[in-house]
Amino acid sequence: MIKATSVSKTYNNGKVEALKNVSVDIRNGEFAVILGASGSGKSTLMNMLSGLERPDCGKITVEGTDITELNEKQLTAFRRDNVGFVFQQYYLLPHLSVESNVKLGADIARNKNYMPIIDALGLCDKLRAKPSELSGGEQQRVCIARALAKNPKILFLDEPTGALDEKTGRAVLDCIMREKTRRGFTMIMVTHNRNIGETAQTVIEMNSGEIIDTHAVSRQKSAYEIGW
Ligand SMILES: Nc1ncnc2c1ncn2[C@@H]1O[C@H](COP(=O)(O)OP(=O)(O)O)[C@@H](O)[C@H]1O
Ligand SMILES: [Mg+2]
Numbered sequence: 001m002i003k004a005t006s007v008s009k010t011y012n013n014g015k016v017e018a019l020k021n022v023s024v025d026i027r028n029g030e031f032a033v034i035l036g037a038s039g040s041g042k043s044t045l046m047n048m049l050s051g052l053e054r055p056d057c058g059k060i061t062v063e064g065t066d067i068t069e070l071n072e073k074q075l076t077a078f079r080r081d082n083v084g085f086v087f088q089q090y091y092l093l094p095h096l097s098v099e100s101n102v103k104l105g106a107d108i109a110r111n112k113n114y115m116p117i118i119d120a121l122g123l124c125d126k127l128r129a130k131p132s133e134l135s136g137g138e139q140q141r142v143c144i145a146r147a148l149a150k151n152p153k154i155l156f157l158d159e160p161t162g163a164l165d166e167k168t169g170r171a172v173l174d175c176i177m178r179e180k181t182r183r184g185f186t187m188i189m190v191t192h193n194r195n196i197g198e199t200a201q202t203v204i205e206m207n208s209g210e211i212i213d214t215h216a217v218s219r220q221k222s223a224y225e226i227g228w
């Protein structure tokens with residue numbers, strides 16, 4: 001369970017209030033989508049919940065541990081052992097093959113059995129390819145494979161389909177959802193695409209650094225049933 005209590009974050013010496021007194025609860029195994037317009041604080045919230053950044057005030061507990069009280073070393077260990085990340089930009093190592101990029105994630109968790117993940121993401125015939133030889137959708141699937149190969153308890157995705165066209169975006173979202181169902185990790189996805197909210201169990205809606213609505217989705221749709 002991830003629990004944020006009265007979390008605030010400012011930038012530029014307090015001039016930008018990115019998060020204002022935000023509280024949120026996310027259950028283990030839940031798929032939550034954080035929705036909101038550009039600049040509403042979605043990425044900031046994700047960065048706080050995942051221990052990438054620290055709030056100015058407030059408390060964030062993950063499985064009962066207050067991650068805001070961890071020192072840098074402990075926070076790095078927390079991220080290593082618990083969380084996986086997928087971003088809009090791919091951040092793959094350009095000189096490494098698909099397999100080696102995925103292995104980077106696997107090695108962190110001493111996971112020798114990463115080939116099934118590469119297979120599940122449909123990348124078996126691209127093992128030796130370099131990122132520059134892949135399409136955007138393929139590169140994003142490598143990022144997902146790399147994140148999953150480290151066996152995260154929580155997968156955070158920030159606009160994972162943001163750089164993809166509709167057809168490729170749907171295919172990548174479908175891959176993400178299938179792996180979520182298969183493995184049962186907790187998943188928190190940031191997007192400004194309101195349609196993607198219909199694929200989640202819970203939608204958390206943000207505006208101007210605040211959560212303005214949280215609701216359960218009555219029937220989760222597949223990546224191919226939603227609008228785009
Ligand atoms: N590192 C930063 N330095 C200064 N301002 C930032 C930084 N990160 C985010 N902001 C500001 O905080 C607000 C929320 O940003 P962000 O969380 O990235 O929104 P979203 O992900 O919803 O687009 C915006 O006004 C943004 O410009
Ligand atoms: Mg963002």
